[in-house]
Amino acid sequence: MSFNISKNYIELMNKSLSKHNKELSNDKLENLYFMLNDFNNSDKTDYIDSFKYMFEKLETSYNSKSSRMLEYFVKNNLRRFNTETGEIKDYTYKDNCFKYLKDFVKTEEKTIFEERNKGEFLLNQDRLYSYKKIGKVKYLEYINQDKEKVFITFTLPNIIFHKYNKEGKLTNTYNSSDMFEENILKGLKYLNEEIHRYFYNTLKYKIKRYCKKHNIKDKDKIRIDFIKMLEPHKNLTGHLHSLFYVDSEFIEIIEEVYNMTINYFKLKQTKFEILKTSKGSTYVSKYLLKTTKKGEEFYNYYKRYFNNVKFFSSSNFRNTTQEKIELVYKYLYQNNPNLLQRYKKSKKPLYYLIEQLIIKNVFTFEDIEKTNITINYSKIKNEYKKTILLYKKDKSLEIRKDNTEIIKDKDIEIDITIDRLEDLYFTIEHIIYENSKITKKNYIKRFKNKIVNNLNDYINITKNKVASKMYYKNNLVLDKSKWEFIKTNTSELLLNPFENVNF
Structure with a gap:
């Protein structure tokens, strides 16, 4: 599609949101536009069913995502401007030259962005994330040093999950029509949203009831801290490790809830261990640390590919x-x-x-409430899958007459403003006829129009408090509200990548 049509889409999306007094940045709307445009080219939600290709896809997807994230960072996060003092912090140059010059590749037609060291930017982000989580694990271990440490593993049942074994061969126990990738995702969500939630909520309820019955009011004693992490088997199916810190008086309760969970979900490969001789955080820290090392990137590939699942979660800081x-x-x-x-x-x-x-x-802080508006890409992808299924269903029921495709009577919404310009040369009757035919292209077109015109139904709104100012011994040392990012004009930099050089 041309730039003008892209601009038209963004204008329509802005108008759609403005009806609900909401607004998204052009960057976010452009990302959505490109995602919708991709649906024209291929069925992006077709799941992978090959063990070998799934492995390959995890890495290629990671590298592609890393390149896009680096490009966004280069264009939007290298320069900051202080609105009060006029000071500019510029991280564009290194050794007097544009530091990301190597990541712009010249082709015969144009200059494009392509990360030279594939996956490096995202890998560095993931390393930093892992180090932070290791710090959090050590913190929880320390403040719970007087509590019992219960290590639990839940593995998904074979009959519904585990399509392949670790060598990539089909198993005899698997009995599901799911595609391989679809089944992996379903399993990860099942572990998170069903098994862990059931276990944790039941545990909290039973301990709360026990404390009420025995008049226990000590908040520290009642508190349950945990660390939860999803991990792939070698066959790529997920399993769940959890570390719970509970008072010794509640050991029988947590074991009871563990057995209840096994029976409720009909689980077979599970583990319950009260750790005595080693630190409870050893396994989790070791695994997180492994993901920071070169040659051990697979977990990061896996985690980023299935990024709508939360792989690591834990209790909060106390204060x-x-x-x-x-x-x-x-x-x-x-x-x-x-x-x-x-x-x-x-x-x-x-x-x-x-x-x-x-x-x-x-150190003290001043907080402000921040409203975040983000696009619910998962919901859009699910809507697209439904659209494709509807197309296939309607196609199978299609009435054929004289080898010409026609559609059964149904309401068809046509938005001529975003159709191809060539359509304007045809009669309105012809346009209606062409847009009513049962073709995949028309179904995708109507799907896109629905998203654009009803964008408010596909956004998430969250409100949370964030630190706006920080004081050190009552002296203001940080005021985040005074700094704004300035976009970097990479096209000009490519013409002259050197700082302070006169030609």
């Missing part, structure tokens, strides 16, 4: 948030590295020590 921990860490890194190094060498976890600085009001 702060991850965001504030990171802001204090960054301040210490830049202004007091010696103290930070002492903290890292301490027997107490780094995140625990940083939290103590916040508790003691060495």
